[in-house]
Amino acid sequence: MTSPSKPALAAVVAVVCAAIVILAAGRPALSAFPAFLLAFILPGASARRWLPLAVDGGERWVLMVGASLVLSILAAVPSVLLPTWREQAWAVILATICVAGGVSSSMSQAGQSPPQPTRRLACAAALAVAVVILEAGAYWIAASSVGDHSGPGFTSLEMLPSSGQLLVTVTNHEREPTIYALTVREPGKGDVRRVIRVPSAGSWSLTLANAVPGTTARLASRAGRTETVSYGGP
């Protein structure tokens, strides 16, 4: 475990200043990592002078993250009440805390810890990277199985009976345009097969003249995934 040092504080101030510049430029959102730092690490880290004295690195991290969480909650509630720019207001409140706390802590020697040996830090970093890679692998395994069947990344097929007609809609939730084979079978008629290309996050529709119960649409992707729906029950 390491504790924040002066270079870290300088980094804090730099990141926060960058965040303010981005916000001032009217960008709608910070990206995930800066927002994470701004919400859960930097307020406590930069204001560590005002936190109780910790006995070691672990306790120091708990105090930093805990204080950041508290400040994030308290800053969020008034921010949501603002009619516009509320997330920016939240970020600016936190950034102000970070700058004030960082400057204040930089001027004080209180709470500083001795520098950590470089080799130990490198080992700790390597270990952290290994654990994060394994955890990311676990998440990828779980998420990829969800992607086959439900949740983000699926392809949906909807029918909309309207005015006696049937609307078959293929929606592509994949990140890239996808080619599908769509087979429509209406009772008493043969299969009608079409190859369609659906843009990313877009949809494609087909209107059938009669909404006949038992009409079935089967969608197959080139990757071999299929979905079948039928109007009036499976």
Place this chain on the structure above:
Amino acid sequence: MRNTAGWPPLALVLVLIAVGDLFIALADSTSRRGGSGGQVLFWTGIVLVALPSGIYVASRGPARDQRFAVVVTAGLGFYITKVLYIPGGFFESDEYVHFRTARDILSSHALFSFNPLLPEASHYPGLPAVAAIFSRASGLSLPTAALVVVGVSRFVLIGALFALLCRALRSDRAAAVATLIYAANPNFIYWSSQFSYESLALPLLAFILLLLIMRFTQPTRWSDEVILSLAILASVITHHLTSYLLCVILVVASAVAWRRRAEYVPAVAATVAVVATVLWVTLAAPVTVPYLGAIARNSLQHTIDLLAGSSAPRKLFTTATAAAPVWERVVGITSTLVLVAALLWSLPRLWKSRGRLSAAMVGLILAGCVFPLTLPFRLVASAQETANRSTEFLYVGVGATIVLALCIASSHRGARRATGAISIVGGLMLTFLIIGGVTTGTQYSERLPPSAEAHAFPDQLVNSEIAADRWASSHLPRGTRIAGDAVGRLGLATYGRQRTIWPPADGVTDWQVMLPPAVTPEVVRLIRKGQIGYVFIERRLSWGLPSIGYIFNRGEPEDGTRRRPLRPSVLEKFAGGHGVDVIYDNGYESISKVAGIW
């Protein structure tokens, strides 16, 4: 930081925890694909997280920082178990309640919007507000932002508990073991990991207690009081029961400190907590008083009924559709009995040392003593949830009490030999308790995600249902009331942004409209009375029986006693007819407009 000699090395322990999560991911993936062997993979994963951690923290070699690293990584490793269950989504019904509040905050720029899933929840906006704002600021989806916020909260919970126990027990080894005993509480892996206000309130409580014990045990500054007060305010706007508990703890701590003429008396913190809680309940959240009162009344009434013999005790380890294997029941009951026996063994030893115990330790022991008293309430249907959820608080005391007694006993006997064997036995014991906690806290059938291919009752939201909800979000007017089943309402109110039925306000219950075999005059009357504009039909409701016992609402006919699935014709009664227009149908779900029969 001193070097550690011995086995297992820290790096190996941390890597094994991550490998454990890989096994759990494989278990979830296997189950979702309908394969077999998911349970074996799941338990292998749990053991890989628990056993190396347990052995490591029970051994004498590691430094305090190293123990901290292991308990925090294990705590996060267990949290990831829930994340892997449904990556990027939610699965507990409470999660959808707060998901709805967060979406309302983002869309309305207002707090306290009406939440049709649980109106009381929107009056404690701490968690949904921070998740909503973080989602918008980061560009992450709301479920992913929620996952991050709860993950950070879990870090604070485990880290603060470890630091707190280090100070209370004056031993980092004892504190680490007590923290892992805490991780054996039945709610730790799933319930406390969900996107629900308690998942943030509990870490805030642990953080506040850490700040408090730091104020008692080291020189303090005025700024410490400020951060303590801010943390109290954050807790008050996050969760009702936790804020009440906090008031009690701070008032009692103030009284004890004053009586003992302690250097520090937390009178300011206690005043802030009481005043903020009273003001919040009075001005912002008066609805919680009748809400919590009803829960307390129901629990008391059912307990009296059980004692009087007029109602049967609740069946343990079963749902309406599945029962846990025998070995799980044995482990679950045995692990609970082991903890109770350990408490009974500990108390006489601690009584002999009562003069040397700190006020904080006395508080922890008292909390531990309450745990056995809650066990009988697990047999009462309406009180079991309260008893179950209390373990999230009481296990802090349980772990501290048992570990302190073990420390006292070992110091008397001079048990300093065979530390390797002791750490292995300790690790095995901790693993056993954690497995027991999982088996008692989460039903067997709900531990792994259901197969997407299964021809079964949909106990959770599925792909096509979410697609229907999203269609509703983009095509239906906001604010029109829509009736549906219990699971369907979760998706309609969140992904669909619809106004689902809230019986106390609308004067009609979903089952009254949905369960009759036909659109009878009474159904028409109820649709008019409730001003229901749409009904949501999930055809898979006729594919099996619900594990929660009811299909539409608690208390509906055959709640908990249903033996046959719903007849398809019951669901198809809204497929057409006078004033009824099917406006959406994807084969599994359909939405009918019924406003025409008003």
